[in-house]
Amino acid sequence: xxxxxxxxxxxxxxxxxLAFGVLSMGVxxxxxxxxxxxxxxxxxxxxxxxxxxxxxxxALARANADARVTLVxxxxxxxFDSRERASDMGNHLDRPEIRDALETGSGASVRRSxxxxxxxxxxxxxxxxxxxxxxxxxxxxxxxxxxxILPLFLFLIVVTGSLSALLSRRTTARIVKPLNExxxxxxxxxxxxxxxxxxLTRMHVQNARIQGYISEQTAQRREFAEITRGMAEALVLLxxxxxxxxxxxxxxxxxxTSREQGEGRYLLALTRNFQIASAMEGALxxxxxxxxxxxxxxxxxxxxxxxxxGDAVTGAVMLIHDVTDRFLAExxxxxxxxxxxxxxxxxxxxxxxxxxxxxxGVAAEDMLREFAARIHEEATxxxxxxxxxxxxxxLDENRLPNDRRPVSLRELGVQAAARLxxxxxxxxxxxAVEGGDCPVVGSQSVLSELVGNLLDNAVKYNRPxxxxxxxxxxxxxxxxxxxxxxxxxxxxxxxxxxxxxxxFRADRSRSDEGGTGLGLSIVKHAALAHGASVRLxxxxxxxxxxxxxxxxxx
Amino acid sequence: xxRSRLDEQLDRLNAELIDMGxxxxxxxxxxxxxxxxxxxxxxxxxxxxxxxxxxxxxxxxGLCLKLLLQQQPVAKDLRFISAALKMIxxxxxxxxxxxxxxxxxxxxxxxxxxxxxLIPEMAGETVKMVxxxxxxxVLRDLTLAKWVIDMDDVVDALFVREKNAxxxxxxxxRNAAAHALDLLMIAKYLERIxxxxxxxxxxxxxxxxxxxxx
Numbered sequence: 001x002x003x004x005x006x007x008x009x010x011x012x013x014x015x016x017x018l019a020f021g022v023l024s025m026g027v028x029x030x031x032x033x034x035x036x037x038x039x040x041x042x043x044x045x046x047x048x049x050x051x052x053x054x055x056x057x058x059a060l061a062r063a064n065a066d067a068r069v070t071l072v073x074x075x076x077x078x079x080f081d082s083r084e085r086a087s088d089m090g091n092h093l094d095r096p097e098i099r100d101a102l103e104t105g106s107g108a109s110v111r112r113s114x115x116x117x118x119x120x121x122x123x124x125x126x127x128x129x130x131x132x133x134x135x136x137x138x139x140x141x142x143x144x145x146x147x148x149i150l151p152l153f154l155f156l157i158v159v160t161g162s163l164s165a166l167l168s169r170r171t172t173a174r175i176v177k178p179l180n181e182x183x184x185x186x187x188x189x190x191x192x193x194x195x196x197x198x199x200l201t202r203m204h205v206q207n208a209r210i211q212g213y214i215s216e217q218t219a220q221r222r223e224f225a226e227i228t229r230g231m232a233e234a235l236v237l238l239x240x241x242x243x244x245x246x247x248x249x250x251x252x253x254x255x256x257t258s259r260e261q262g263e264g265r266y267l268l269a270l271t272r273n274f275q276i277a278s279a280m281e282g283a284l285x286x287x288x289x290x291x292x293x294x295x296x297x298x299x300x301x302x303x304x305x306x307x308x309x310g311d312a313v314t315g316a317v318m319l320i321h322d323v324t325d326r327f328l329a330e331x332x333x334x335x336x337x338x339x340x341x342x343x344x345x346x347x348x349x350x351x352x353x354x355x356x357x358x359x360x361g362v363a364a365e366d367m368l369r370e371f372a373a374r375i376h377e378e379a380t381x382x383x384x385x386x387x388x389x390x391x392x393x394x395l396d397e398n399r400l401p402n403d404r405r406p407v408s409l410r411e412l413g414v415q416a417a418a419r420l421x422x423x424x425x426x427x428x429x430x431x432a433v434e435g436g437d438c439p440v441v442g443s444q445s446v447l448s449e450l451v452g453n454l455l456d457n458a459v460k461y462n463r464p465x466x467x468x469x470x471x472x473x474x475x476x477x478x479x480x481x482x483x484x485x486x487x488x489x490x491x492x493x494x495x496x497x498x499x500x501x502x503x504f505r506a507d508r509s510r511s512d513e514g515g516t517g518l519g520l521s522i523v524k525h526a527a528l529a530h531g532a533s534v535r536l537x538x539x540x541x542x543x544x545x546x547x548x549x550x551x552x553x554x
Numbered sequence: 555x556x557r558s559r560l561d562e563q564l565d566r567l568n569a570e571l572i573d574m575g576x577x578x579x580x581x582x583x584x585x586x587x588x589x590x591x592x593x594x595x596x597x598x599x600x601x602x603x604x605x606x607x608x609x610x611x612x613x614x615x616g617l618c619l620k621l622l623l624q625q626q627p628v629a630k631d632l633r634f635i636s637a638a639l640k641m642i643x644x645x646x647x648x649x650x651x652x653x654x655x656x657x658x659x660x661x662x663x664x665x666x667x668x669x670x671x672l673i674p675e676m677a678g679e680t681v682k683m684v685x686x687x688x689x690x691x692v693l694r695d696l697t698l699a700k701w702v703i704d705m706d707d708v709v710d711a712l713f714v715r716e717k718n719a720x721x722x723x724x725x726x727x728r729n730a731a732a733h734a735l736d737l738l739m740i741a742k743y744l745e746r747i748x749x750x751x752x753x754x755x756x757x758x759x760x761x762x763x764x765x766x767x768x
Contacts, residue, residue, distance in 0.1 A: 269572055277580075
């Protein structure tokens, strides 16, 4: 810009200098020419008068040294010349001024002389004796004048050029400085020259519009962050280059970053989980992708989908959700199904075996009765198993029988003791029920099952001469505690944490005790259904104590 | 501020390198996991990964050369690109050797596959080195890069111990020769992977500081 201003200024200066030069030269030339001609005319008048008065031409010429004086006879022969020898000069009849003077009495002409930039002005007059007197003088032509002025001219051009350069630099600085110092935040507050005010007004409008967009965007982002804050799933938005545009709070935790730090970074710079990487790659290539992976010990499902604008993929949305619980539940269900099938198959195989022997008729008459008894026994076990499974699945689905009412735990203990008396007698185990009435509100059938299962275990896994005790305690405030204690074989520490699992038997070799492996599992679920907690303490060879604690009903 | 084309391409190069690092890290992790307990299907997935790693190396190489020719970068950018060119070679080798280990895993003597001596420990340390090298690159972390370079001695020492353990195994059981050779190959591959991880860490240090360890 500075160059352009300089050029404009320099050009103006140059043009004005040139124009002035040309015009003044024209005027000067005319002035000088007129003066020279006037001087010649007066010389001519004086010399001719003097000649006609009888003066010598040589003396006259000497007196007028500036001008050249020539005397030509009527036939054109040069009689005298003040600069050259007359005899060397040719006939002058062909000179226009001489010819004119001979014809009309006076003549004038201008001829370019041999010297560059000069011209000669001639004036001639016919004298009374018929000869012609000519006076001539040289004068600078236009070119001559120009050559004389040229150095001055060049000097002027240089001076104006550099002056305009200096001035243009100053002017540019004066124009630009306020522009550079503009306060762009509030353009109208600037104190600058008035030519800028349309620009500043437009800036102001534009600023307001941009501010509007920004605050709208920020509000939308904040709103979006708020909405997604509560999501359990991690949400990640990516642009087409795989850089993070947004992460919600769950994703911040998962990726170990904050929104401010994470945004704008390449996703894989935050996590190099291979499945996340391939889900991202798939989505950015335009295909919805789902992958399972493990992140920090949790099983996660990564789902990524492309975001499209027209045909082009402009980004991806990635959802990562924790499926650990579902995964474990599915695993438990698979194991349960496998266990149930196995447990059902064992008695059925036995029944099938006996039935085949009986069918073939190879068994003796007295054996048939025993086989029938075995079949009966296995079938009973099968029914028990199926019943237990049904009870468990009902408890699983929280479907308590609709018989909630105050139940005396002591009464349930006494009933169970009576039911198990024959079995206990056979094993030489004594049963005792101690403590108060201990009423709790609940389902009698389920609680009865709970007490019965615990006491059943205490009797079965006991030693001859051992004791099984049901102890009941009431606490102030309404909490109740049921303890079933035995002096039996106990459970090893490593098995203790598994005893409440379905189909777990601490001692596989004792499965002939007739248990289904579901008893303690039912106890646990029955207790949970009543809001009670179960605690098991056991020492191998010493005995086991199971404590069921019913919390106070607010 | 407009991002220049050079910045944009450097960002892409960075992302591509992280991609390749992710691939390579996954390959060696899966390889190590397929060792004990022996997991042939897992080992076979590693063999497939190696092709992706090779493809990535060619892509990145092309990108680097394009950057060098078209943008004529200087100073830090030039250093980054030349370090990238060196790093991909090391990463590609790690990918190859992870695949080599996987291949040996598929051929291990099934009856002896439980006897792995120090291999799982070595594999664990090597995986840590590779992960550390890639992390050092992603985070431009000089301390981490130096840690990886120092770790190389640990893996080298483990290799020597493994070799002695295998000699001991052969002394005890002459029939274990084939198995011992397989294990020795795996140990050597792991040791080489450790070297490559240390190389990557050195190039990371070069990209950051401008000086490369002799």
